[in-house]
Amino acid sequence: xxxxxxxxxxxxxxxxxxxxxxxxxxxxxxxxxxxxxxxxxxxxxxxxxxxxxxxxxxxxxxxxxxxxxxxxxxxxxxxxxxxxxxxxxxxxxxxxxxxxxxxxxxxxxxxxxxxxxxxxxxxxxxxxxxxxxxxxxxxxxxxxxxxxxxxxxxxxxxxxxxxxxxxxxxxxxxxxxxxxxxxxxxxxxxxxxxxxxxxxxxxxxxxxxxxxxxxxxxxxxxxxxxxxxxxxxxxxxxxxxxxxxxxxxxxxxxxxxxxxxxxxxxxxxxxxxxxxxxxxxxxxxxxxxxxxxxxxxxxxxxxxxxxxxxxxxxxxxxxxxxxxxxxxxxxxxxxxxxxxxxxxxxxxxxxxxxxxxxxxxxxxxxxxxxxxxxxxxxxxxxxxxxxxxxxxxxxxxxxxxxxxxxxxxxxxxxxxxxxxxxxxxxxxxxxxxxxxxxxxxxxxxxxxxxxxxxxxxxxxxxxxxxxxxxxxx
Amino acid sequence: xxxxxxxxxxxxxxxxxxxxxxxxxxxxxxxxxxxxxxxxxxxxxxxxxxxxxxxxxxxxxxxxxxxxxxxxxxxxxxxxxxxxxxxxxxxxxxxxxxxxxxxxxxxxxxxxxxxxxxxxxxxxxxxxxxxxxxxxxxxxxxxxxxxxxxxxxxxxxxxxxxxxxxxxxxxxxxxxxxxxxxxxxxxxxxxxxxxxxxxxxxxxxxxxxxxxxxxxxxxxxxxxxxxxxxxxx
Numbered sequence: 001x002x003x004x005x006x007x008x009x010x011x012x013x014x015x016x017x018x019x020x021x022x023x024x025x026x027x028x029x030x031x032x033x034x035x036x037x038x039x040x041x042x043x044x045x046x047x048x049x050x051x052x053x054x055x056x057x058x059x060x061x062x063x064x065x066x067x068x069x070x071x072x073x074x075x076x077x078x079x080x081x082x083x084x085x086x087x088x089x090x091x092x093x094x095x096x097x098x099x100x101x102x103x104x105x106x107x108x109x110x111x112x113x114x115x116x117x118x119x120x121x122x123x124x125x126x127x128x129x130x131x132x133x134x135x136x137x138x139x140x141x142x143x144x145x146x147x148x149x150x151x152x153x154x155x156x157x158x159x160x161x162x163x164x165x166x167x168x169x170x171x172x173x174x175x176x177x178x179x180x181x182x183x184x185x186x187x188x189x190x191x192x193x194x195x196x197x198x199x200x201x202x203x204x205x206x207x208x209x210x211x212x213x214x215x216x217x218x219x220x221x222x223x224x225x226x227x228x229x230x231x232x233x234x235x236x237x238x239x240x241x242x243x244x245x246x247x248x249x250x251x252x253x254x255x256x257x258x259x260x261x262x263x264x265x266x267x268x269x270x271x272x273x274x275x276x277x278x279x280x281x282x283x284x285x286x287x288x289x290x291x292x293x294x295x296x297x298x299x300x301x302x303x304x305x306x307x308x309x310x311x312x313x314x315x316x317x318x319x320x321x322x323x324x325x326x327x328x329x330x331x332x333x334x335x336x337x338x339x340x341x342x343x344x345x346x347x348x349x350x351x352x353x354x355x356x357x358x359x360x361x362x363x364x365x366x367x368x369x370x371x372x373x374x375x376x377x378x379x380x381x382x383x384x385x386x387x388x389x390x391x392x393x394x395x396x397x398x399x400x401x402x403x404x405x406x407x408x409x410x411x412x413x414x415x416x417x418x419x420x421x422x423x424x425x426x427x428x429x430x431x432x433x434x435x436x437x438x439x440x441x442x443x444x445x446x447x448x449x450x451x452x453x454x455x456x457x458x459x460x461x462x463x464x465x466x467x468x469x470x471x472x473x
Numbered sequence: 474x475x476x477x478x479x480x481x482x483x484x485x486x487x488x489x490x491x492x493x494x495x496x497x498x499x500x501x502x503x504x505x506x507x508x509x510x511x512x513x514x515x516x517x518x519x520x521x522x523x524x525x526x527x528x529x530x531x532x533x534x535x536x537x538x539x540x541x542x543x544x545x546x547x548x549x550x551x552x553x554x555x556x557x558x559x560x561x562x563x564x565x566x567x568x569x570x571x572x573x574x575x576x577x578x579x580x581x582x583x584x585x586x587x588x589x590x591x592x593x594x595x596x597x598x599x600x601x602x603x604x605x606x607x608x609x610x611x612x613x614x615x616x617x618x619x620x621x622x623x624x625x626x627x628x629x630x631x632x633x634x635x636x637x638x639x640x641x642x643x644x645x646x647x648x649x650x651x652x653x654x655x656x657x658x659x660x661x662x663x664x665x666x667x668x669x670x671x672x673x674x675x676x677x678x679x680x681x682x683x684x685x686x687x688x689x690x691x692x693x694x695x696x697x698x699x700x701x702x703x704x705x706x
Contacts, residue, residue: 004573008559013562155557161623162521163575393614472523 001165005173006180009147011183023185026139029190030131037086037127040201045201048078048097056430065419067402067409068328071103077394079109079387082378083200083208087215089131090379099388101395101431103402104332106339109388128193129373132186132219133366134255137226139459140182141247144230146468147174148470150240158472167470171463173229176383182223190216205407206435211376214442214449218372221452225365228459234464258364266356278335282342286335296334303330325407332399339392347385354381361451370449375444378435386436394431401428474499474615475656482680489515491680492529497673499624501652502647504661504671505686506700513660517627520658521551527706530544534624538563542640544659550618550655554630555612564588566705567602568616575621584620591616592642607617615646618655618657628659629638632666644670668696 013019055076062073079097094111148171151157160170197208230247237243289297307326308314316323354371361368374380402424409418477498490512496501505513518524520531522542531538531545538545543641558567565584572579588598591612597686602610611631618626628647634639640663647670651657661667667674668688674696676684683703691699 001574004570008562008570012559051559058704103524155555156559158523158553159551159557159571161523162546162551162627163551163571164543165574166543390526 001169002173004172004175005165006177009174010180013143013178014148018258019181020114020332022139027136028228029126029135029432030128032193033126033131034086034189034192037089038200041081041083041086041200044081044097048080051076052078052430057286058210058420059428062425064419066418067405067420067424068103070420070425071399073400074102075398076100076430077391077433079384079391080433082383082435083202083205084195084198084211084215084377085379086200087127087212087381088373088377089127090123090374090377091381091384092379094102095381095384099391099395101391101398103328103399104335104390106336106395108345109384109391112278127253127386128189129370129377131367133213133373135188136182136223137255138376139185140178140223140226140250141244141251142229143178143181144174144227145180145234145244145247146240147231148235149235149243150234150473152473153240155299157470161472163472168464168467169466170470171231171235173465175227178231179224181229186223206378206441207438210438211378211441214438214445215373215376218369218376218445218449218452221405221449221456222351222365222369225452225455225459228456228463232459232463232466235463235470245275254366257369258360259370262357262360262364262367265360266353269356270353272350272353273346276344278346282338285338285342288445296331299334300327300331303327323407323438324407325403325405328403329400332396332403336396343388347381347388350381351385355447358451360445361448361455365452365455368448368455370448372445372452374450375448376441376442380444382440386440387433390433391431398428438468474532475503475529475627475658476532477516477520478530478532480516480526480686481527482512482517482519482677483527489680490519490526493677493680493682494529495658495675495682497625497656497658499656500651500669502651502657502659504569504659504665504667504674505677506661506674507677508662508666511677514629515680517551517629517658517660517675519547520534520627521566524545528572538596548623548624549627549706550575550614550621550623551627552589552611552614552618552629555607556614558602558605558613559611561601563599563601564593564605564609564613565598566571567613568620569592571617572580572620575617575623577621584616587616588613589601589617590619591646606639608635608643611643612646615643615650618650625654626657628657628661630657630663632660632661648678664696664700668692676700 006046059075060075062070062212065073077099079099081092085092093450099109100107101457124320148157151160151171162166197212229250233250234248237246289296291300304316304327307319307323308316311319313319356379358371361371371380375382405420405424475495477493477495480490480493481488492517495503507513515524517696520533520538522531522538522545526539526663533545534548536545536548540611549702557563562570566580567598568584568588569579569581572584585598589595590657592611593612593616597605597609597644600612605613632643636644644666647657647659651672657666659671668691671688674686674688674691675682676683684699684700
């Protein structure tokens with residue numbers, strides 16, 4: 001019975017020219033979005049690779065100088081674009097792609113792609129993710145608003161129910177058939193997506209295929225929830241027109257209003273500190289200690305006394321190494337504690353904001369989906385943080401090698417150590433970033449997936465509760 | 474067998490069906506006459522289980538509609554004033570779908586045969602029903618009653634809007650079904666068709682059965698007089 005209903009619904013949908021046209025438009029948009037994103041990922045990767053190679057050349061050919069100067073010469077490192085950015089660019093356009101690594105400072109990523117964009121960006125960017133998040137639900141609305149309300153208006157619902165069909169079977173059959181019609185549309189799109197990922201060099205980096213499978217599950221939960229909500233509204237609405245009006249309002253609330261309101265709510269609940277305040281507080285902590293009562297000079301003087309005592313000397317000049325190098329190492333260590341504390345706090349704060357937005361997804365499922373989708377695509381804030389930590393670790397290793405060289409090099413200028421050259425620069429490896437494993441992505445996506453699961457379970461429960469009350473007239 | 478036992482249905486303070494007791498045996502065609510608002514369609518809705526009675530009971534082939542409407546509907550075929558079909562499907566596809574929902578699977582050949590029996594032109598069977606006339610849709614409804622082998626047939630103004638030839642064809646089909654032992658309840662305004670097709674005629678006024686006559690006992694002219702007399706009473 002359910003299968004017969006599903007088969008009829010599937011055929012009816014596909015024989016409906018309006019659905020075929022709408023489906024073709026959505027399919028073309030998804031395909032174009034995928035193709036453009038694939039090209040963009042390829043282009044960005046090529047640009048980053050070229051820039052990274054040039055940067056390496058510059059580093060190696062910077063000429064001879066003391067290692068401390070080389071620390072200030074610094075290097076740029078580039079954030080590789082996640083392969084699944086082909087589907088969901090997430091926060092990529094709004095967080096930096098390049099970090100300048102230098103002595104004494106932990107810099108934030110700079111050069112946001114959004115800075116280079118035109119004012120049109122405010123209207124959003126067409127990606128496969130936005131297509132699936134916004135357009136496909138609209139297609140579901142158009143496909144389902146009349147599924148039950150329209151049949152009631154036409155009189156076929158009365159005819160069907162008079163045959164002894166259980167309303168629950170009817171609703172499930174319709175859901176199955178309409179879901180199959182959507183699947184016919186989405187499976188080729190998913191196939192194109194998989195092909196795009198397969199064609200991308202390093203597509204499986206960070207467990208690309210596992211992430212893709214989970215993304216598929218997240219989108220399936222989202223679309224299943226939307227389908228159930230639409231059918232439930234169609235079941236209780238008095239007319240098809242009323243069902244359409246209600247569903248369009250719901251769509252707009254979910255797609256347009258909720259993201260804006262949720263982000264404002266999160267900002268009000270957990271205001272982002274101003275950049276200038278953040279940097280002032282951090283610089284102050286570098287100078288005065290994390291507790292604000294331990295000036296840096298006092299700490300370094302105490303460190304000098306402790307070092308002299310340790311080596312049984314009374315004067316700095318008597319030490320068997322360049323004490324300035326050791327001071328650099330120690331001051332880096334002290335500064336790093338401050339950076340870890342302040343950046344850690346800032347990042348925790350931003351992640352808490354994101355979590356707040358995700359949980360408001362209990363009101364609008366799109367928010368849960370966006371969070372899960374970005375996390376699984378590797379384009380959310382946790383992935384950006386992972387990259388920032390890796391870049392900072394590289395900076396610390398790089399500064400440490402330079403400072404150790406300075407420490408072990410006689411102080412020709414009496415201060416910054418001897419002159420170093422290419423041999424030292426080559427000791428410092430180029431930055432290599434390994435994206436986090438799928439477990440990291442899954443952890444980050446868990447609240448979003450949970451929100452989606454609750455939505456899907458709630459929507460289907462509501463549909464099954466509404467079904468027995470299905471009125472024939 | 475179709476039965477209603479002291480059936481009562483109220484909508485707020487208005488009594489739509491009042492203590493209605495009917496018994497339609499297999500092979501009987503019971504025409505329920507009455508003006509608009511007399512309670513004919515409400516009675517059909519109660520027999521279909523689309524409405525729950527406030528008092529009394531309805532039974533179809535012995536199964537209580539109130540207790541298990543889904544099971545009771547398995548014995549019923551229902552033909553409304555306008556048989557509504559799926560316009561993007563052909564006649565045979567519609568019949569296939571509805572008869573499957575009614576619990577009977579048929580081969581394509583059987584379905585074509587059923588449509589032919591119901592009087593649908595052969596060339597129309599594979600045409601989308603969006604192009605069908607009302608009479609053709611009613612024939613698909615009859616074919617469905619044949620396909621589901623229903624024990625009871627409920628008709629709500631089935632010949633309204635049909636031309637005389639189509640109406641006559643429809644009557645012949647009804648008689649054929651009655652001949653096969655189907656209990657038929659037909660709500661109608663059409664005194665002529667009631668007298669022609671029914672074995673019994675009931676006159677429903679304000680939800681109450683005001684008269685119950687065997688058609689053999691009354692002529693066409695008498696029926697009209699009888700009906701008007703009840704209306705004026």
